[in-house]
Amino acid sequence: AWSIERPPGDTAGCTFCHTSSEERCSTCHQRHQFDPKVARRAEQCKTCHWGKDHRDWEAYDIGLHGVVYQVNKWKPEQFDFSKKLSDADYVGPTCQYCHMRGGHHNVQRFGTVYTSMGMSMADRGAPIWNEKRDRWVSVCDDCHSPRFAREQLQALDEAVKDAGLKYRETFKVAEDLLVDGVLDPMPKDLCPDWSGQHLWSLKIGAYHDGEAYGGKTGESGELRMSNCTDVERLCFESVGYFQTYIYKGMAHGSWNDATYSDGSFGMDRWLVNVKQNASRARRLATLEKKVGITWQPEEFWKTGEWLDELTGPYIVKNHPGKTIFDLCPDPGWLDTHHAPAGEV
Numbered sequence: 406a407w408s409i410e411r412p413p414g415d416t417a418g419c420t421f422c423h424t425s426s427e428e429r430c431s432t433c434h435q436r437h438q439f440d441p442k443v444a445r446r447a448e449q450c451k452t453c454h455w456g457k458d459h460r461d462w463e464a465y466d467i468g469l470h471g472v473v474y475q476v477n478k479w480k481p482e483q484f485d486f487s488k489k490l491s492d493a494d495y496v497g498p499t500c501q502y503c504h505m506r507g508g509h510h511n512v513q514r515f516g517t518v519y520t521s522m523g524m525s526m527a528d529r530g531a532p533i534w535n536e537k538r539d540r541w542v543s544v545c546d547d548c549h550s551p552r553f554a555r556e557q558l559q560a561l562d563e564a565v566k567d568a569g570l571k572y573r574e575t576f577k578v579a580e581d582l583l584v585d586g587v588l589d590p591m592p593k594d595l596c597p598d599w600s601g602q603h604l605w606s607l608k609i610g611a612y613h614d615g616e617a618y619g620g621k622t623g624e625s626g627e628l629r630m631s632n633c634t635d636v637e638r639l640c641f642e643s644v645g646y647f648q649t650y651i652y653k654g655m656a657h658g659s660w661n662d663a664t665y666s667d668g669s670f671g672m673d674r675w676l677v678n679v680k681q682n683a684s685r686a687r688r689l690a691t692l693e694k695k696v697g698i699t700w701q702p703e704e705f706w707k708t709g710e711w712l713d714e715l716t717g718p719y720i721v722k723n724h725p726g727k728t729i730f731d732l733c734p735d736p737g738w739l740d741t742h743h744a745p746a747g748e749v
Contacts, residue, residue, distance in 0.1 A: 410598070410627075410629065411630075411631060411715075418456070422452070443486075446478070447471070447474055450462060450500040458645050458646055458649055459653075460650055460654075460662070461657070464662050468657045468658035469658045477497065483496040484496065491507040502544075514540070523656075524649060541558065542554040542555060557655075561655040564652075564655045565648075565652055568669065571669075571673070572648055575639070575672075575676045576607060576640055579640050582686060582687075589686060590634065590703075592604060592606075593619075594706050595632060595633065595706050596632050597718055597720070599627055599729070600716075600720075601727065601728045601729055604620040605626050606629040606637050607626060607628075608624070610624070628641055635682055639679050650667055650671065651668045651672070720732065
């Protein structure tokens with residue numbers, strides 16, 4: 406979605422991974438070489454699994470397990486990559502050892518409780534999550550006790566729960582600005598989003614419902630990374646970047662990443678910034694009302710960056726009354742054919 410939002414030249418980092426790279430054996434096994442010994446090294450995951458909103462490699466690399474790997478990876482007696490994963494007896498875990506347990510190629514089998522890269526929360530008591538947690542403990546107890554593994558999962562839960570409190574408070578500040586009509590600009594004043602709609606970008610299904618947020622009941626807005634208010638961008642970065650730092654850091658034994666490297670400290674800072682922006686917006690609205698000023702948003706909000714290259718304006722111009730969901734009723738990114746649902 407974020408790739409569609411911007412011109413192609415801006416989003417090479419999106420399209421490089423989120424295209425056929427996800428479907429090719431050679432993404433991990435390396436074309437012209439295709440050596441399993443290479444595919445078993447943690448660095449193979451680094452090409453795609455790093456960056457602000459999916460900080461897997463960084464969290465692993467500077468965590469305890471990653472340090473053990475980096476120090477010992479050239480010693481065959483510590484990491485014998487000629488062995489199959491099912492026979493591996495490494496001195497520390499690699500990405501593949503944990504996430505592709507025994508050589509299983511459906512990595513999602515070892516996903517954790519939380520969805521959307523840590524941006525969503527789920528009921529830990531649900532049977533499906535208990536099964537996944539038991540599966541994780543079965544990996545950790547190769548080297549640790551089951552009690553230790555469950556304590557780490559509990560620590561992850563608590564960290565993400567605290568992050569969720571900040572997440573909800575940050576979004577509530579933005580929500581109140583929108584409902585009170587002092588968000589500058591309001592959704593109607595913006596260039597259409599990538600889907601061709603003017604829904605508020607933080608209207609996530611039933612989370613923000615009603616006419617005040619634009620759209621129909623249960624209809625979701627589309628997160629914007631450009632051409633949106635500073636408050637909305639800070640909300641997105643708080644959960645899309647910093648909360649995922651917390652989640653990924655705790656999940657990979659990188660507690661420094663979860664706390665200092667724009668993890669919990671970053672969420673604190675962005676929450677204060679959003680509140681400060683909201684305070685200024687309300688003071689300005691009060692002054693404008695007192696002196697009789699009717700504020701008109703700047704014209705650049707309605708055109709957006711690179712107007713001719715954005716999907717939303719193209720749809721509005723060429724397919725009036727339609728959205729991208731009308732034009733593409735079965736979008737490919739919803740395809741879940743990678744593995745049977747029971748295994749996922």
